[in-house]
Amino acid sequence: MESKIRLVNNKWLIPLLLIFIVLLVVLFVNFNKEGQIKMKVKSTLEKIVEKSDLETVTFTYNVIAKQCRDNEVCDKTTNDINNFKYVVSCKGSIVAGIDFKKIMVDVNQKNKKVVIKIPEAAIIDEPNILSIKFLNGNELPASELPNARKLCQETIKEKSSVDEKLIPAAKEQSIIVLEEFYNQWIKAYNSSYSVEVK
Amino acid sequence: MKKIIVINLLLISLFSLTGCKKDEEKILAENIKKMHLTGNLVTYQAYYHNVVEYDKKAGTGITHLFEENRKLFAEYTGTIKLGINLSNVKVSVLGREINVFIPKASVIGSPNVDKDDFKEENFIESREGINKNPITADDSAIAFDKAQAEMLESASRDEELLAKAQQRAKIIIEENIIQFSGLNQKDYSIDWEYEQ
Numbered sequence: 001m002e003s004k005i006r007l008v009n010n011k012w013l014i015p016l017l018l019i020f021i022v023l024l025v026v027l028f029v030n031f032n033k034e035g036q037i038k039m040k041v042k043s044t045l046e047k048i049v050e051k052s053d054l055e056t057v058t059f060t061y062n063v064i065a066k067q068c069r070d071n072e073v074c075d076k077t078t079n080d081i082n083n084f085k086y087v088v089s090c091k092g093s094i095v096a097g098i099d100f101k102k103i104m105v106d107v108n109q110k111n112k113k114v115v116i117k118i119p120e121a122a123i124i125d126e127p128n129i130l131s132i133k134f135l136n137g138n139e140l141p142a143s144e145l146p147n148a149r150k151l152c153q154e155t156i157k158e159k160s161s162v163d164e165k166l167i168p169a170a171k172e173q174s175i176i177v178l179e180e181f182y183n184q185w186i187k188a189y190n191s192s193y194s195v196e197v198k
Numbered sequence: 199m200k201k202i203i204v205i206n207l208l209l210i211s212l213f214s215l216t217g218c219k220k221d222e223e224k225i226l227a228e229n230i231k232k233m234h235l236t237g238n239l240v241t242y243q244a245y246y247h248n249v250v251e252y253d254k255k256a257g258t259g260i261t262h263l264f265e266e267n268r269k270l271f272a273e274y275t276g277t278i279k280l281g282i283n284l285s286n287v288k289v290s291v292l293g294r295e296i297n298v299f300i301p302k303a304s305v306i307g308s309p310n311v312d313k314d315d316f317k318e319e320n321f322i323e324s325r326e327g328i329n330k331n332p333i334t335a336d337d338s339a340i341a342f343d344k345a346q347a348e349m350l351e352s353a354s355r356d357e358e359l360l361a362k363a364q365q366r367a368k369i370i371i372e373e374n375i376i377q378f379s380g381l382n383q384k385d386y387s388i389d390w391e392y393e394q
Contacts, residue, residue, distance in 0.1 A: 052365070052366050059245045059246070060247065060352070062247060062249045063247065063249065063273060064249055064273055079321060079322045079323060081323065081324045087271075135269070160247070163247065165275050165312075169243065170245070173242060173243045176241065177366050177369075180370050181369065181370055184374050185373055188376075188377035
């Protein structure tokens with residue numbers, strides 16, 4: 001009787017084991033594929049970021065800065081030049097940076113999609129002032145130039161910190177390159193996948 | 199006898215190796231031909247925060263009596279795309295050497311300036327004269343056109359920006375070649391020529 005039970009068990013044991021092994025292999029291959037793509041993307045990313053100089057971007061940032069006659073009673077929102085001690089047009093630039101170490105790569109096996117998530121850009125360094133032009137007509141004395149330069153720096157800093165288009169623009173210029181690059185790359189690596197950079 | 203066999207074997211392997219090399223060169227040339235280099239390749243999007251200066255002349259006629267010329271200033275933002283025209287890229291294969299000519303980058307499309315920045319209330323101005331010489335919709339439109347033209351000129355003359363856009367195009371084309379070549383990267387070389 002006992003040997004009969006053993007025989008039945010043995011009869012089911014081998015097919016069950018086989019199914020289990022097949023499942024394990026399928027799971028392993030899938031996970032491995034996902035891991036492989038992720039690893040490949042990350043290793044190529046490092047290279048492309050360095051080669052394309054994507055970590056920092058310099059933007060032209062020219063502003064109009066107003067110097068109050070009296071800081072106690074000064075409304076900077078008015079647009080009449082004559083209300084101010086002087087008004088200057090500042091030519092400057094700012095540098096925005098993206099920390100590519102914080103990049104995330106997700107592989108969606110179901111949709112066959114590789115998603116590369118770029119972190120938000122941030123303004124780095126102080127604004128660089130290239131030139132100053134007085135808009136009131138007459139040139140101001142040379143002694144006022146350092147103050148005007150300081151005014152320009154403060155104004156660029158202030159305006160760029162609330163500029164809602166600046167940070168997305170800094171990110172966008174990286175997305176353009178990475179999208180072009182990975183759309184080509186994935187075609188060769190595994191054409192059944194698509195790449196989204198965001 | 200043994201010597202003859204060894205020499206024969208060496209000759210056979212040498213010929214087969216040469217044949218293999220010739221095959222690889224043929225594959226390389228054929229695969230590179232398959233590359234579709236058409237359309238524009240955008241590699242850089244520049245962002246500008248700029249100042250436009252506009253001279254508003256005093257009007258003529260009775261209603262414009264005592265008006266004075268005024269200077270108007272406005273801050274505006276915009277983006278502009280840079281890249282290369284892929285159809286100007288020249289690729290030739292000689293044996294295992296690929297020669298690639300990358301054209302100079304240029305502005306692609308029109309600048310995208312924000313029209314809202316040219317509303318009357320955004321202009322910084324000098325309010326002089328008995329008759330005000332007010333800002334009109336025409337003035338806004340003229341200032342907008344001037345801003346677009348200035349941005350286009352500024353980007354077109356920015357050699358540093360153009361060189362960056364060209365370099366990025368090279369990186370993308372290089373990736374294309376790596377994919378299409380069908381060979382290991384060690385088995386061929388790429389010689390780059392940049393339009394100045």
